[in-house]
Amino acid sequence: MIIGPLALVGGDELHPGNEPQDRLLIQAAGREPAFVVTTAAARQHPERAAENARRWFGALGLAIEELPLTTRARARSPELAARARAGRFFYLVGGDPGLVPKVLAGTASWDAIVEAWRDGAALAGSSAGAMAFGAWTLIRDRMPGDERRRYRPALGVVPGVAVVPHFDTFGHRWVGPSLDAAPDDDVILLGLDERTAAMFVDDGWWVEGAGFVSVITRARRDTFGSGEQIRGLPHPGMWEADPP
Numbered sequence: 001m002i003i004g005p006l007a008l009v010g011g012d013e014l015h016p017g018n019e020p021q022d023r024l025l026i027q028a029a030g031r032e033p034a035f036v037v038t039t040a041a042a043r044q045h046p047e048r049a050a051e052n053a054r055r056w057f058g059a060l061g062l063a064i065e066e067l068p069l070t071t072r073a074r075a076r077s078p079e080l081a082a083r084a085r086a087g088r089f090f091y092l093v094g095g096d097p098g099l100v101p102k103v104l105a106g107t108a109s110w111d112a113i114v115e116a117w118r119d120g121a122a123l124a125g126s127s128a129g130a131m132a133f134g135a136w137t138l139i140r141d142r143m144p145g146d147e148r149r150r151y152r153p154a155l156g157v158v159p160g161v162a163v164v165p166h167f168d169t170f171g172h173r174w175v176g177p178s179l180d181a182a183p184d185d186d187v188i189l190l191g192l193d194e195r196t197a198a199m200f201v202d203d204g205w206w207v208e209g210a211g212f213v214s215v216i217t218r219a220r221r222d223t224f225g226s227g228e229q230i231r232g233l234p235h236p237g238m239w240e241a242d243p244p
Contacts, residue, residue, distance in 0.1 A: 004028060004120045006157065006200040006236055008133060010192030010211065011094055011165045013126035014056040017195035020226075021208040024199065025122040026062045029089035035067035037113075039103050040095030040128035042070035049093045062089065069109050072102075081108035087116050094127025094165070098139040101132050101154045110155070123157075127165040130192065133157040138164065138178055148177040151187075159237045160188050167191035168211055179218055189216040190233065198230055205230035 005028045007021050036053035038046035050066035057064040067084060069075045084090075090113050092100065104110040117123040124130075131137040134154050141148035151162065162178065164171045171191060178189055192198060193211025200206075207213045207224050214223045215232040224230045 002120055003236065004117050004122045006117070006133070007122075007124035007197045007208070008130040008158070008163055008190065008192060008199075009124060009126035009165075009197045009209075010130070010167055010171075010194045011127035012194040013091075013093060014052045015195065017210060018056075019060070021124070021197035021199055022057070022060060024201070024208060025089065025091075025124055026057070026060055028120075028201070029062070029122040031088050032063060033083070033087050034062050034064045034089035035084070035087050035091070036064050037067050037069055037090055037092045037129070039069050039075075039092065039100045040097075040132070041093055042095070042099060042103070044095050046070055049095070053091060053093065057091075064089070064091070067109070069104060069107075072107060075104050075107035075109040078108060081112040084109050084112035085116055087113070087121055089122045090116070090124065092125035092129030092132065094129055097128040097131045097137045098152055100128060101137055101152065104132070105153075105155055114157075124197075130165055131163045134161040134163045134190070135159050136162045136183070136187075138162055138174060141177075141181075149174050149181060151181065151183050157236050158190075159234050160186060161190050161233065162187060164189050164191045166194055167214060168193040175216060179216070182218070185218060187217070188232065188234075190214070191216060196226075198233065200236055203235075205233045
């Protein structure tokens with residue numbers, strides 16, 4: 001079993017500046033079918049996210065189609081799970097940070113995506129999509145616009161981690177409140193600048209894109225730039241989370 005590449009992107013996906021990580025994912029996928037997963041955008045016009053993905057990846061040479069896992073009923077569908085199991089490329093777009101684990105965890109389609117990734121398929125998420133890959137996703141403590149965050153169980157692809165996207169624009173403001181609210185002392189906050197990825201490939205984590213990746217705990221903070229190997233992140237896990 002050789003897991004495929006994993007990319008956690010800091011947001012502003014499907015726009016110029018994302019070419020380095022997206023070309024690596026396309027190269028690793030090798031063949032189709034390739035899917036955009038619009039779960040996080042289910043309440044925000046998922047059809048637009050799918051069309052943007054088709055346009056963006058089409059320009060990079062990859063024909064991509066929507067895997068419409070926008071409800072738990074769809075995520076449990078045997079037909080959609082069978083489509084997912086055949087996939088060689090999965091990209092989870094941004095949107096609602098709490099919605100992806102709520103819809104996908106413990107479903108046949110998520111299990112199929114993980115199995116395909118275990119068989120070498122490329123797996124990526126941006127913003128809310130990337131947040132879902134951690135042990136926890138960070139959601140607003142109160143609405144609207146509260147910088148305080150609550151930890152909600154996520155999909156557990158990267159154990160011990162909570163992803164903080166848009167780090168160079170507004171995500172950095174979450175760090176203090178999120179560390180204060182951390183469920184244990186070993187939580188790792190992974191700060192991702194926009195159009196920048198923490199990418200697991202060749203058994204290590206690397207920075208792709210023009211921005212920075214920050215690995216933050218209560219004890220220390222390390223920042224890594226384009227092309228650098230990232231230290232302090234765990235190996236991706238090989239299990240699926242229970243439904244939150």
